[in-house]
Amino acid sequence: MLEELKEELVDLLQELPENDLVCLTSGNVSIRDTRSGLILIKPSGVPYDQIDISKIVVIDIDGNIVEGTYKPSSDTASHLYIYQHYSDVNGIVHTHSRYAAVFASLGKNIPVVFTETAEEFGGEIPCSDFVLIGDSEIGKQVVKYGKGYNAVLLKKHGVFTFAASARRAVDLAILVENSAFIAWHALQMGNPEGFNPEEIQTLYYRQQNIYGQ
Ligand SMILES: [Zn+2]
Numbered sequence: 001m002l003e004e005l006k007e008e009l010v011d012l013l014q015e016l017p018e019n020d021l022v023c024l025t026s027g028n029v030s031i032r033d034t035r036s037g038l039i040l041i042k043p044s045g046v047p048y049d050q051i052d053i054s055k056i057v058v059i060d061i062d063g064n065i066v067e068g069t070y071k072p073s074s075d076t077a078s079h080l081y082i083y084q085h086y087s088d089v090n091g092i093v094h095t096h097s098r099y100a101a102v103f104a105s106l107g108k109n110i111p112v113v114f115t116e117t118a119e120e121f122g123g124e125i126p127c128s129d130f131v132l133i134g135d136s137e138i139g140k141q142v143v144k145y146g147k148g149y150n151a152v153l154l155k156k157h158g159v160f161t162f163a164a165s166a167r168r169a170v171d172l173a174i175l176v177e178n179s180a181f182i183a184w185h186a187l188q189m190g191n192p193e194g195f196n197p198e199e200i201q202t203l204y205y206r207q208q209n210i211y212g213q
Pocket residue numbers: 026027094095096157158
């Protein structure tokens with residue numbers, strides 16, 4: 001079932017190691033099928049280069065396995081919590097990308113030091129409280145800190161991004177890491193000037209509403 005979406009998920013999963021956003025089997029991506037409401041998610045602990053459509057797990061919004069012989073990602077309960085609370089989110093990505101994880105390790109938001117962060121995120125990328133991996137604890141943090149944003153740092157852990165499509169959520173995961181990389185380096189060289197709230201809003205509005213074809 002949902003073969004095309006499975007293919008899309010397999011392709012998007014490959015983009016995490018390709019963009020150096022994950023080590024070994026860490027990280028995950030899920031997609032919600034907007035028609036059936038079913039969710040496709042990465043199998044737990046399978047190396048990225050061994051994931052094909054036969055290993056993708058299909059679950060319903062309550063976490064029941066609808067199709068698949070593999071165990072779903074260990075973050076499944078948190079993905080479900082996010083889908084349950086954001087009806088317009090159809091794609092979720094989790095990574096331990098390096099520079100973002102540095103900010104997360106310190107419990108610090110990623111500041112807006114250059115235009116791209118303002119354009120893509122409309123403000124600092126917020127950092128949550130620390131929670132142990134468990135049921136939906138991480139998902140609760142993402143929903144708590146993610147209001148009005150599309151990315152959250154998990155304190156001492158990593159990154160969650162979420163969007164109307166899984167394609168966009170993967171792009172956001174790449175952009176979070178780029179913002180963290182630039183901010184970290186800027187902070188090593190001096191005190192970045194940043195932007196006032198009006199400039200940030202202008203940059204964000206322009207990128208979200210005017211930029212592109
Ligand atoms: Zn993780």
